[in-house]
Amino acid sequence: MAAETLLETHKLTKSFQGKTIIDNLNLNIKKGDVYGFLGRNGQGKTTTIRMLTGLIFPDSGEVVINGLNLRGDFKQAISQIGAIVENPVFYDYLSGYENLSLMVNLIPGIGKEKINEVLELVGLTRRAKDKVAAYSLGMKQRLGIANALLNDPQLIILDEPTNGLDPQGMIEIKEMILQLSSKKEITFFISSHLLHEVSQICNRVGILNDGKLLAEGDVSELINDSETHSLEEAFFNITSGGQH
């Protein structure tokens, strides 16, 4: 039986100052996926994520989360997801705990005990009372994931989650994603330009180039279909139109 679709976009299009950044994008993310959204820098990955989270509005097309239209049923649709868009930013004059407390106030039906639970999950309990200004980038990334977990989302959207992290930090984040995916059955949508990293954790990918989705499918299928041996080769083959 085919897995249920959790996130889909239909002909999503967005232009800035007359330039089309996202062009008729049709994404399909199934429940249980760790989906890698691949593309070089400046191809429209963050713009897409901003539309998926309702921060910017498409010129045309729609975003559907678990059967709910993001525009029409915003509150219900957004309740299904957690996200870090671009960088994990917080109020740096407040502690990690205080930042999460602010968010808990905005989520119906959860209490403060949830904060300790998510801090424990991301390994930040010991530093929870420190001001965010004193956090390293890796800690902010973990706090971002804790924030994304607060509402028990079905889907977590991460925008370049390992950007700027040291090798140890990258390993920790990848392990955390895999753990949350397997133990809590959370679906992940991860944008990245780091192909090797994506091939290690994702089961499905979509390849974005010049705002267009060139390919989407299982990692192994894409490698086979493009008659290559790795995701890197498949990516370059697809984005260069088979010239590699």
Add this chain to the structure above:
Amino acid sequence: MGLLKNELYKLFKMKKIYVFAAVMLGITFLNLYDYQPGGSEMTVWDFYYGQSVPLSMIQIFSQFMIIFIPIVIADCISNDYRNGTLKLSLQRPIARWQLLSAKLMALFAFIIVSTVLFLILSYTLGVYFIGWGEVTEYLGVSYPPMKGIGVTVGVYALFMLPTMAYGIFAGFIAVLVKNMSTAIIISLVLITVGLNLNGVSAIAPYSLAHHLMYFPEELMQIQGWSGILQNIGVVLIYGVLFAGLSFWLFKKKEILY
């Protein structure tokens, strides 16, 4: 309710709020420190009793608010946008109008707290330096102490109306622009231009800058309801107009940071 709680928490965690309170204390202190009622030294003050200090200094309070309000609201809106922290709230199940309402309500709370604080400060310092005295003097009229307190509280309460309208206007500028400093500068430049036009009698009755300086004073002096209602109406129109524009803009605003 959670949104308002958040905005208030963030607001009163800001160090600048306490700097503002210290500035109000310092300037009020300096104004009263050397003041001799009826003395021969050159001064703008002409009151004799400490209980008159809050009313006599209401325009100083007005000037504080003209500067503090754009800073507070620009921090709440433009800075939140620029720092990328606005998206933390916007990714939760709340409507944008609710978030903006909470930010404006937090600003109103700041205005109320500042008003009460200045009243307490100016009464305390007035009594300390000059003594309580026999009457409250305001616009050439003397009120017995109890009535004087009532008039003082009433005047400050009325003054919150144009102050809040100015806050909504500054909030509109903060929604419109992309960073805090630009928002503050635009608000201050526009209100300064407005203050400079206060001398033009054809414009003054319809100018927010005029009402920001003279609203309570005029309400105390105007004879008849039509004049009072006109002044209140003008201030309300500014508030409603800029609130409407702010909500419309904020709903459409694309969050790019």
